[in-house]
Amino acid sequence: MRVVWAIAVKDLRLLMRDRVAAFFTLVFPLLFGVVFGLIFQQAFGGGGGGTPEIRVAIVDLDDSELSREYAEALVEMGGLTVVGVEGPSEVEEQVRRGRLAAGIIIPPGFGAGMQGALFGEAPGIEVVMDPSRAAEAGVLRGLMTGAGFRVMAGVFQRPDMVGDQIGRVREAVRQDASMRAMDRMLMGTLLDSADRLFGRGAAENGPAFGAGDRGGDGAGMDGFTPVRVSMRMPERGGGGMGGLNSAFELTYPQAAAWALVGCVTGFGLSLVGERTSGTLKRLAVAPVRRDVVVYGKALACFIAAVVVLAVLRGLFALPVFGVRGGAPWLEVVSIGMIAFAFVGVMMALSTVATSAGGAEGGVRAVLLILALLGGAGVPLMFFTGWLRWVTMGSPFRWAIVALEGSTWRGWTPGELLGPWMVLGGIGALGMVFGLWRFRRWPVQG
Amino acid sequence: MLSLRGIVKRYGKVTAVDGLSLELRRGEVFGLLGPNGAGKTTTLSIAVGLIGPDAGEAVLIAADGSEIGRATEAKVRARIGVCPQGDALYENLTARENLVFFATVHGMPKAERRARADELLEMVGLHERADHKVGGYSGGMRRRLNLAASLVHRPELVLLDEPTAGVDPHSRSAIYQIVDELRVGGTTVVYTTHSMDEAQRLCDRVAIIDHGRVLAVDTVDGLIDRHGGHAVVTVTRSDGDVRTETEQPLAVLAGVDLQSPDVLGVRIDRPDLESVFLSLTGRSLRD
Numbered sequence: 001m002r003v004v005w006a007i008a009v010k011d012l013r014l015l016m017r018d019r020v021a022a023f024f025t026l027v028f029p030l031l032f033g034v035v036f037g038l039i040f041q042q043a044f045g046g047g048g049g050g051t052p053e054i055r056v057a058i059v060d061l062d063d064s065e066l067s068r069e070y071a072e073a074l075v076e077m078g079g080l081t082v083v084g085v086e087g088p089s090e091v092e093e094q095v096r097r098g099r100l101a102a103g104i105i106i107p108p109g110f111g112a113g114m115q116g117a118l119f120g121e122a123p124g125i126e127v128v129m130d131p132s133r134a135a136e137a138g139v140l141r142g143l144m145t146g147a148g149f150r151v152m153a154g155v156f157q158r159p160d161m162v163g164d165q166i167g168r169v170r171e172a173v174r175q176d177a178s179m180r181a182m183d184r185m186l187m188g189t190l191l192d193s194a195d196r197l198f199g200r201g202a203a204e205n206g207p208a209f210g211a212g213d214r215g216g217d218g219a220g221m222d223g224f225t226p227v228r229v230s231m232r233m234p235e236r237g238g239g240g241m242g243g244l245n246s247a248f249e250l251t252y253p254q255a256a257a258w259a260l261v262g263c264v265t266g267f268g269l270s271l272v273g274e275r276t277s278g279t280l281k282r283l284a285v286a287p288v289r290r291d292v293v294v295y296g297k298a299l300a301c302f303i304a305a306v307v308v309l310a311v312l313r314g315l316f317a318l319p320v321f322g323v324r325g326g327a328p329w330l331e332v333v334s335i336g337m338i339a340f341a342f343v344g345v346m347m348a349l350s351t352v353a354t355s356a357g358g359a360e361g362g363v364r365a366v367l368l369i370l371a372l373l374g375g376a377g378v379p380l381m382f383f384t385g386w387l388r389w390v391t392m393g394s395p396f397r398w399a400i401v402a403l404e405g406s407t408w409r410g411w412t413p414g415e416l417l418g419p420w421m422v423l424g425g426i427g428a429l430g431m432v433f434g435l436w437r438f439r440r441w442p443v444q445g
Numbered sequence: 446m447l448s449l450r451g452i453v454k455r456y457g458k459v460t461a462v463d464g465l466s467l468e469l470r471r472g473e474v475f476g477l478l479g480p481n482g483a484g485k486t487t488t489l490s491i492a493v494g495l496i497g498p499d500a501g502e503a504v505l506i507a508a509d510g511s512e513i514g515r516a517t518e519a520k521v522r523a524r525i526g527v528c529p530q531g532d533a534l535y536e537n538l539t540a541r542e543n544l545v546f547f548a549t550v551h552g553m554p555k556a557e558r559r560a561r562a563d564e565l566l567e568m569v570g571l572h573e574r575a576d577h578k579v580g581g582y583s584g585g586m587r588r589r590l591n592l593a594a595s596l597v598h599r600p601e602l603v604l605l606d607e608p609t610a611g612v613d614p615h616s617r618s619a620i621y622q623i624v625d626e627l628r629v630g631g632t633t634v635v636y637t638t639h640s641m642d643e644a645q646r647l648c649d650r651v652a653i654i655d656h657g658r659v660l661a662v663d664t665v666d667g668l669i670d671r672h673g674g675h676a677v678v679t680v681t682r683s684d685g686d687v688r689t690e691t692e693q694p695l696a697v698l699a700g701v702d703l704q705s706p707d708v709l710g711v712r713i714d715r716p717d718l719e720s721v722f723l724s725l726t727g728r729s730l731r732d
Binding site: 283284 | 493494495496519520522523525527529530531532533534535536547550551552594595
């Protein structure tokens with residue numbers, strides 16, 4: 001027992017002296033639990049986080065009293081984060097670039113249509129929807145219908161608006177020569193009753209139905225809807241974006257992200273292996289600059305990443321997967337920039353650890369958490385609030401954005417420039433840091 | 446060939462090498478003999494420029510006595526081969542691939558690499574396993590390949606850091622043979638070991654090192670003559686051992702009545718490097 005205890009104490013001491021290993025044994029699991037607890041708390045509404053909010057923009061082209069009321073009702077329904085935009089074209093662009101889940105365009109004439117919704121066709125609203133946010137589309141449609149009922153309930157509290165509508169219907173009945181006399185008389189009686197109910201009655205006795213009992217879900221209306229929501233996908237740079245060709249358009253960048261995890265892990269550990277196996281010592285005494293070791297490793301990592309990404313792209317372009325392409329040169333540049341960024345990630349991660357064990361655990365663990373934060377596992381739609389900002393720090397996020405942008409999202413070179421620059425920055429910083437660390441590695445083992 | 450001048454290396458409060466100076470002659474096999482932690486590996490690392498000394502310098506000397514340069518310079522490193530203590534090899538490469546790779550790193554022309562690799566594989570007795578991955582090699586085979594990898598660029602000076610540590614007798618014998626061949630070929634060899642047998646078997650001259658200092662440098666015979674003391678004749682009798690330290694052990698032996706039933710046995714212990722170390726440090730090399 002004494003020997004067992006002595007061994008245990010010795011191993012604990014060794015662990016604590018290897019700071020990287022200690023970090024990934026003690027601190028990292030704690031961070032992992034906290035970070036993902038926060039993500040899922042927000043995603044699934046635990047602990048007061050509520051349901052994840054859908055990021056939308058509302059463009060009111062009607063600018064009428066009812067259209068403004070509709071927009072306000074939509075916001076009051078909850079569940080939406082409304083972002084200000086200039087107009088329909090910006091909505092289009094923001095949705096296409098994945099910055100908004102949807103853009104709601106209230107067309108001219110919406111207010112007038114809303115007044116006559118009960119007696120004629122409901123007014124239409126156009127929604128430009130990100131095809132990758134299909135799960136949120138249904139929620140948004142429900143919220144929009146609910147807001148429509150709220151506005152409609154408000155209309156019935158206004159005798160002037162209802163009176164106008166009844167007058168319009170009465171005029172239509174009068175001008176309809178084909179209507180039989182009996183029907184005309186019955187309609188007249190009905191409209192008189194409606195006039196009494198909504199005109200004087202509404203003012204004296206309150207609305208026929210209010211927001212409290214009917215607004216929000218449309219139950220009992222037998223298919224009636226106060227607004228007609230038509231959803232479409234944003235326009236692509238080179239033509240119609242349409243919906244997702246297949247779910248593989250979403251999973252292809254995620255697959256690429258996991259391939260990058262494997263690539264970076266493999267080369268990162270092999271760089272550490274050079275040191276632990278002693279081959280670094282042999283290379284260091286060769287008549288070459290010591291840096292060539294890390295340059296060679298970086299080049300190999302870059303080539304491997306490019307090949308892996310290109311092969312994946314080729315596979316996912318097959319008809320069975322149906323991932324659409326953008327301009328070939330944009331895809332090539334995106335793949336190149338992603339590979340460059342992850343060479344930097346590899347160099348930075350592999351040179352931080354001071355022991356083989358620390359590197360083994362550390363490289364894998366950091367990549368795993370960066371990949372998950374970057375949307376390689378949990379879709380980015382689950383990241384809301386400040387967590388959405390946290391994802392900006394993950395190179396995987398930018399890789400996924402660049403791959404989506406250069407393929408099925410059909411981004412222009414100008415739109416891709418942002419992700420490319422971020423990826424380039426990550427790569428350059430990682431390489432500078434990695435080289436700085438590598439030059440301080442003790443070779444003598 | 447190699448001049449180590451007043452080398453000092455400290456790690457925190459520990460002084461690993463303490464003012465060490467040595468002059469290596471061209472073509473000799475020079476032994477660095479000392480216990481673990483004596484500073485042998487640190488000295489080698491400084492000699493090849495892997496680590497910088499806190500004081501002193503390591504300079505490579507040409508045959509005409511002129512200085513070629515310090516080990517931090519590429520032109521000097523091109524003339525030096527290092528066989529580290531561990532197996533500095535790529536396990537997932539074959540033996541030939543390893544050698545060709547290291548030949549490439551040393552700037553050997555492509556046309557010569559494979560031939561040189563094959564030559565070395567023949568030399569270390571691994572030609573039949575040349576295309577097998579190193580990961581499947583035994584410890585002895587790895588050590589031989591490790592040695593071959595340090596010779597791939599035909600260095601003038603080879604530093605072997607305990608090349609036989611933990612190897613089987615067959616591989617040890619093969620390594621001894623390679624060192625002998627290097628000596629014959631005119632290559633200067635620095636051989637660190639804590640085995641007296643190896644030092645006596647292989648080295649033209651030996652430096653005894655302890656606590657980072659050179660205690661003595663000479664040929665093995667010279668060290669024994671100067672520091673080994675006398676031979677010890679031990680006569681085992683029924684009532685105990687009688688030890689006699691003498692310059693003339695045979696003369697002492699002649700005075701013993703070997704026919705007497707009282708004499709159970711006789712042994713002559715000649716002085717060796719262990720005696721030298723004991724004499725110089727007051728403790729055994731194996732302590």
